[in-house]
Amino acid sequence: MEDMPLYVLLVALIVLLILSAFFSLSETSMMAINRYRLKHLVKEGHRGARLTSRLLLNTDRLLGVILLGNNLLNAAAATLVAVIISSFFGQNDLALLIGTVCVTFAILVFSEITPKVIAAAYPERIALASSYVLTPLLKVFYPVVWFVNLFVQALLTILRLKPREDSAAQKLNLEELKTLVLEAGHFIRKKHQSMLLNLFDLETVTVDDVMVPRGQIEAIDLDADDEIIHNQLLTCHHTRLPVYRGTPDNVTGIIHVRKVLNQMRNGEVTAAILEKIMREPYFIPSGTPLFSQLQLFQENHERVGLIVDEYGEWMGLVALEDIVEEIIGEFTTHAPTQAGILVKQEEDGSVIVEGSSLLRDLNRKLGLRLPLGGPKTLNGLILEYFQDIPEAGTSLKIADYPMEVVQTQDRVVKVVRIFPSLVSVAGTGEPVTDHQP
Structure with a gap:
């Protein structure tokens, strides 16, 4: 090798630095790529994304082939510099020291730091392209990578460390998902962003937080005079009304005003008629999460429920519209007499x-x-x-x-x-x- 012309050795050194830079690019881009964006590209059938996804399924093998190539090239570059120095200066210690410093500087700047900064800025573009090279390299050097990983696994076992699976490492909890939605402001409209955040909160918000308190609920007393009941129905501001007998604690049903209007065609509505057309009251335990109650409304084909505490006392009323408004914001026209x-x-x-x-x-x-x-x-x-x-x-x-x-x-x-x-x-x-x- 010492007999080779200087320009050949310099060209070989440059090639080694470039190849080392490629492995540095690949390492950083593979680790920095957005996994959810990668899954999306895989679903769209992108071949580079499929190769990248397969490589990331076995991170130990991927890092093994990258670091194997990177370290071999860096060592070869250092050896080549030593050969160049010895061919010109012999075994001069000062020249070898200067050569070592120079090659270290070149590796850091051209093969490590600069490529990794570029890869961190454009991880997706570089990772998808490098997967076409890394996939065949991993097949060629698999025996070497497998042998090295035996020692790696043994060391991890001694240290009692168990790397998490890729799927487990990429799972997001609720708070992280909220942060992801907030950070996606450029891609999600403000209104849609607010709706998504409200939807996440349905598990932590209960029916007690959105109910209409019992003292503000308009209800009909079946023991009242028929004229009072008739006038109350004509002036009510709601489509569904609780019905009780004697005291509000004794709720007997829910009536739909539309059915009452049909009965009014035949004359005044009486308490007896209301008893025939009313539905059984639907009770909701206090503390029920809104998301669970939304599902229960759907399963039971109900729109209104009466909230009761652990002693069976009637606390208030919640409607489907109350839950919907927690997600999309207020949209209904409120009753002018409602004290809110x-x-x-x-x-x-x-x-x-x-x-x-x-x-x-x-x-x-x-x-x-x-x-x-x-x-x-x-x-x-x-x-x-x-x-x-x-x-x-x-x-x-x-x-x-x-x-x-x-x-x-x-x-x-x-x-x-x-x-x-x-x-x-x-x-x-x-x-x-x-x-x-």
């Missing part, structure tokens, strides 16, 4: 809201961060804070938000003033109400 979230902003920046407002709705409307782990309404949160019924004019602070109790009535907090500093109010001045169908 009344948002009114004062000149001093404070906001007047109903005490019966759901905390989730307040957080959504006002951009607050009120705790959701306990009570579901603002009234319940304040009562829990004081462990008593506060008087009007009492001030407090919850979750760093100053509040003032404006009005109390019948053992509940009716109106509250909130000082949401640096928080803009969505839909200021517009009454936003809970609803039932």
Whole structure:
């Protein structure tokens, strides 16, 4: 080799550095490629994607052939530099030291760092192209790679390390999936992004968080006079109404107003007629996740359910529309008589809201961060804070938000003033109400 012309040795050195750069490119691109994008390309029938996917199924073999080629080429480059130095300077130690430093610098710059930076920037393009070369190389050098991996596996066993399978390593939990949706803002419309995030939350949100409280539900008393029942049906704002006898605790059924209108053609509607056309009430245990309840509504062909606690007490009502609105946002027309979230902003920046407002709705409307782990309404949160019924004019602070109790009535907090500093109010001045169908 020492008898070869200098230009031949230099050309051979350049070729070795280029080949080493190829393996560095391949290593980084294979490890950095988006696995979900790769699966998509495989489904579309991309041949390079299929080869890349097969290589990544056995990461130890893939890294074995890449590092085998990379290290062999780097060692050959260092040996070639030593030959060039010895042919010109003999066994001069200083010349060998300078040559070693130079070849190390060349390998780092041209065969390691630069190729890996490029591969990290364009992993998909490089990985798919390099798979055409790595696949036959792995077949040729498989015996060597297999022999080396025997020692690797033995060392991992001694260290009690068990590499995860590729499929397990690529699984995403719910929070990671949310982050993925948030980071995909350029590809998913803002509205669709919000709907996907709301859909993920259906497993953590329960029917208690979205129900219409019992005190706000419009219902019909079968023991009332027929004239009162008739007038109530003519002025109701909902398509489905609970029916009870005597007290609201004694719910006997659900009526659909459309069926009642058909009966009105023959005269006034009486309690006896309502008993004939009403359906059995559909009860929902408190704490049922929204996603589970959505499936139950579908399986049972129901649209409205009455929520009961562990003692069988009626707590409120939830409709299919309530769950749908949790996913896509509010879309229905609310009843004008419904006492829901009344948002009114004062000149001093404070906001007047109903005490019966759901905390989730307040957080959504006002951009607050009120705790959701306990009570579901603002009234319940304040009562829990004081462990008593506060008087009007009492001030407090919850979750760093100053509040003032404006009005109390019948053992509940009716109106509250909130000082949401640096928080803009969505839909200021517009009454936003809970609803039932």
